[in-house]
Amino acid sequence: MRYELYYWSGVQGRGEFVRLALEDAGADYVDVARKRGDNAMMPFLRGKQEGALPFAPPFLKAGRMVIAQTATILAYLGPRLGLVLGGLSAEIYAQQLQATVTDFMAEIHDTHHPVAANLYYEEQRPAARKRTQAFREERLPKFLGYFENVLTRGNGRQALSRHSYVDLSLFQLVSGLDYAFPNAMKRMQSRIPHLRALAERIAERPNIAAYLASPRRIPFNEDGVFRHYPELDPAR
């Protein structure tokens, strides 16, 4: 099956979680908006196409099915790409972990957009400073500590396979946070050894290493979810 991925062409964003799964599995896919422009997504978003109506990109066309929402796309692709093994309980565990990745991404986005998604960062700086302080002190350690605990828990860990789409997503989270909040991540360093080891292991997987070295991997930038604004990541 040739999959069609639809996502904004200029950023990694939420589409990157799907892209990493497709790349890691060596799946046959087209990155439609990068090939034909962002307007190629509009007929779907405006309900002019058959199939489910997406709320927003990313969405995936798989045969006649249209599947939106990152975690739902991965729940569908996971078993088909061999990126979650072990049956129902592993699939369900992966789904709830990916849903938690989604929640975390929304909070990461809101560090620079605490007031409104449709205003510029520059229009909501004071609120962004306050929100990001709370993010650095409370939410970042809470989410990363949670994922670290998942990785060190014997019975939880066994529920996932030795490799899954969740691992790829955790790699992406660590990479994006390293870009956006290098100082805060340095302070977290000693508390997330398993998450660090996982991220290093994923970066070395042949298909992922090839993808990261390719022009298909767009650099992180200040239009995406992970943004580096030095005033939001003080050295101390």
Add this chain to the structure above:
Amino acid sequence: MRYELYYWSGVQGRGEFVRLALEDAGADYVDVARKRGDNAMMPFLRGKQEGALPFAPPFLKAGRMVIAQTATILAYLGPRLGLVLGGLSAEIYAQQLQATVTDFMAEIHDTHHPVAANLYYEEQRPAARKRTQAFREERLPKFLGYFENVLTRGNGRQALSRHSYVDLSLFQLVSGLDYAFPNAMKRMQSRIPHLRALAERIAERPNIAAYLASPRRIPFNEDGVFRHYPELDPAR
């Protein structure tokens, strides 16, 4: 199977989406924290129990499985309770709609907590006013308009059964928004006729009507996700 639902005992919150599914289906379940206190959740949240590690309530114990994240719990329960029929494409569509409900709930929560979840509303009022204005003007019409479109779309609608857990969740969204933002919802009235009709139909389902009339339905209150603060819902 007797399901065990774990969620904070004093609010409807995110647990209510699961509760409505269990009630509508007449499932055998125990609302554990309401029976034994919120502390009954702690061994799970601290990793002292077998099974998957939840990030936060709600979570469901189904036999030996522990399932967290509202949308994941419903993805699991839906087919088992007859609350999504029609095979894979209906299940996937329901999952992505429920993921969108989850996103919407996060934004509804952040209207009164735009800076930090662990501060009181009273400590973030100016930011809450700004965020809620953007919410009323942009996000509320966008999300409700989306769900209205889903309901009116022939092919999308057919993908779901005539009744599903998503319908129950849309009822809950409309009910909660009516409570929190009565003025804004009045202004939306003419734009969401199908969503309104659905909410009325759900409220009349015998098991739901019985549940809503029972003491098990905790009234909306200002500790939950849907909060009514008059200054966040001006008459004009």
